Amino acid sequence: MRLTSGGTGPDVLSHPWKRYSLSAVVVAASAAAGSAAVDPGSDWYRGLSKLVWQPPAWAFGVVWTPLYASIAFAAGHALGRTRGRERVRTAVRLGANLALNTGWTWLFFRRRNPRAALAGTLLLDLSNAGLIRQLARTDPVAARTLLPYAAWCAFATALNVSLTRRNP
Incomplete structure (x- = not known):
C-alpha cells in the first residue's frame, strides 16, 4: 500500500472512501489506546484537589x-489534498499528534504523574499549532476543522x- 503516488502500485489515498476509512481507523485506534488508560473513578483521581470549573468525568x-x-x-481531507512529500509530512505530523494525545x-492516569502529563499536553498544544499552521497552507478546511480540538x-x-x- 502506497501513501504517495509516483512509481508503481496504487495510491490508496486517491480513493476518498479508503482515505477517510483509514483516517477513521487510525484515529479510533488512538482514541481506544488513550481511553484504556483513563480511570476517573480511581481513588487517586477522586482524591485530587480540583477547581470548581473542572468538568464532570462524563x-x-x-x-x-x-x-x-x-x-x-480533517486527516482524510488533508491527505486527499496533498501529494508526495507534503502528504508524507502531513501523515507524520498527524500521527505524532495522535501519539501525543x-x-x-x-x-496522567496510569503513571499518575500530572507534571509529566503537563509536559505532554504542552507538547500536544505545540503539535496542534504546527499541524494547523501546516494545514492552513495546504488545506484550509482541514485546518479550520481542527480548531475546536486545539481549543x-x-x-x-x-x-x-x-x-x-x-x-x-
Whole structure:
C-alpha cells in the first residue's frame, strides 16, 4: 500500500472512501489506546484537589467523541489534498499528534504523574499549532476543522496546570 503516488502500485489515498476509512481507523485506534488508560473513578483521581470549573468525568466522553470525528475528517481531507512529500509530512505530523494525545492519558492516569502529563499536553498544544499552521497552507478546511480540538486541548492544559499546582 502506497501513501504517495509516483512509481508503481496504487495510491490508496486517491480513493476518498479508503482515505477517510483509514483516517477513521487510525484515529479510533488512538482514541481506544488513550481511553484504556483513563480511570476517573480511581481513588487517586477522586482524591485530587480540583477547581470548581473542572468538568464532570462524563463530559469528557461527550466532548471527545465529536473531536475525534473531526480529527478523522480533517486527516482524510488533508491527505486527499496533498501529494508526495507534503502528504508524507502531513501523515507524520498527524500521527505524532495522535501519539501525543494518547500519551497524555497514560502519563496522567496510569503513571499518575500530572507534571509529566503537563509536559505532554504542552507538547500536544505545540503539535496542534504546527499541524494547523501546516494545514492552513495546504488545506484550509482541514485546518479550520481542527480548531475546536486545539481549543479543547488548550483548555485541558489549563486543567492540567491547575491540578499540578493544587496537587504538588
